[in-house]
Amino acid sequence: MQPLFAEHLHVGRPNVGDRGRFLDRINGALDRLWLANNGPLVQEFEARVAAVAQARYCVPVANATVGLQIAAKAAGIGPGDEVIVPSFTSPATPHAMEWIGAVPIFADVDTETVTLDPHHVERLITPRTKAIIGVHVFGRPCHIDELSALADQHGLILLFDAAQALGCTYHGRPIGGFGDAEIFSFHATKYLNSFEGGAIVTNDPDLAEAARAMRNLGLDEHREQTYLGINGRMTEASAAMGLTSLESMQDFIDVNRRNAMLYQDGLAGVPGVTLRRQAPGERANHQYVVIETDARDAVHDLLLEHNVLSRKYFYPGCHDIEPYRSKRARHTPLPLPRTEALCDRVLSLPTGTSIGPAEIAGICDIIRTACLPLRQRLAA
Known part of the structure; x- marks a missing residue:
């Protein structure tokens, strides 16, 4: 049988914006000899993403998986803590929790939104539960109000894996400002990419400060060692692609x-x-x-x-x-x-x-x- 298409058609084929604008940004970074360590392009990207999400703080990171890990630790999730997550999600969501020693507890989804079913989540809450992580699957928002009520009632941390949801809204408000923090992905397969990258967005100044240090080996803005950190920084090249993507x-x-x-x-x-x-x-x-x-x-x-x-x-x-x-x-x-x-x-x-x-x-x-x-x- 002769294939209908001579060339492969892919899910997640990257979108590319204005190449000229991207190359101008890259040349600027090369001229400045500032390629990493929170350069001006990363700072501009941070401000632009925060504006799109209408969130007070944005912390760009190397990718969304490390963003989930940093956000979880900055929020206070640690080894042995149970974290309720959907099973219908990318393995990156539970893996990020397992990697930092937390225990993913899988919950079911509802069939209309294919996101976390709050009633099922409630049945899973125990004295060992520390947090809930909702996932905006295929960009469709979780039952944010119901999950927020559960988190408030039981004193739980509430994070959202918003990898697929940049530019979407919930009750007319942009995704990004809900829960304790939300995490975006700018992987090449996302409609808006930075080659590889992610961002933690939050309205909590303490969480933002901790996340900012944790992505930078635990160093605060004065380069004092304040947290256990890792290298989760975004590069200038990724920010250049992210800014160019945002323009389109x-x-x-x-x-x-x-x-x-x-x-x-x-x-x-x-x-x-x-x-x-x-x-x-x-x-x-x-x-x-x-x-x-x-x-x-x-x-x-x-x-x-x-x-x-x-x-x-x-x-x-x-x-x-x-x-x-x-x-x-x-x-x-x-x-x-x-x-x-x-x-x-x-x-x-x-x-x-x-x-x-x-x-x-x-x-x-x-x-x-x-x-x-x-x-x-x-x-x-």
């Missing part, structure tokens, strides 16, 4: 929105396929186009035959991967039926500036064929 942020979102509408039209009426929707009435970045179907594996395999690299985000659930699977009784005290059902049905499709209407129409045709009964498919 709305253009990227507009393309993503157009692509989402094209997929919605192209997949209308395809039996057994549901397109995941963004939160009604909220601003969304439309970074991900995600379908649910019982024919997920057949769709994935047929797309691959035509050089379309879709992704089974997220599969398997984190509770079914190591090191958590071997210690299920510790990490997964309650069943996670909704998570397990989702993991077998979800598929993320290519979007972003690297594909257009013709490619999306072809992808929709492939999905339609994959969802036909086998007899009809062979006849076609």
